[in-house]
Amino acid sequence: MREKVWNIYYSRADNGDENDNNANIVRILQLRQERVKLLGYKNYAEWRLQDRMAQTPERAMELMMAVWPASLARVKQEVADMQKIADVGKTKITIAPWDYRYYAEKVRKQKYDLNSDEVKQYLELNNLTQAI
Secondary structure: OHHHHHHHHHOOOOOOOOOOOHHHHHHHHHHHHHHHHHOOOOOHHHHHHOOOOOOOHHHHHHHHHHHHHHHHHHHHHHHHHHHHHHHHOOOOOOOOHHHHHHHHHHHHHHHHOOOHHHHHOOOOHHHHHHHO
């Protein structure tokens, strides 16, 4: 069931029906390219990043590649934690993308025994603004 819901969710607006957004996305990309050319930039990323921390597409890519190994290692550890819980269960599965949210919640409960409803009271906007 999780797989079916996941596939439906992640293929929305990309399934060839009247709600398919592929043509809209292509048009948006064309318009972006036209705009940046008129503004004198090579591409959308060059224009968009000019006043951001990375400043250039090359620096943004360098940053992404610098954090990628650690990010990938962390994801592998998280999936391994999920797999440990799945292995204890009755149904023997290999964790797949559609299982992430379900098992991530189980890992969170096991590791931290945190009730999100109890935490919410401390994260209400009024409480936060008063604390600042």
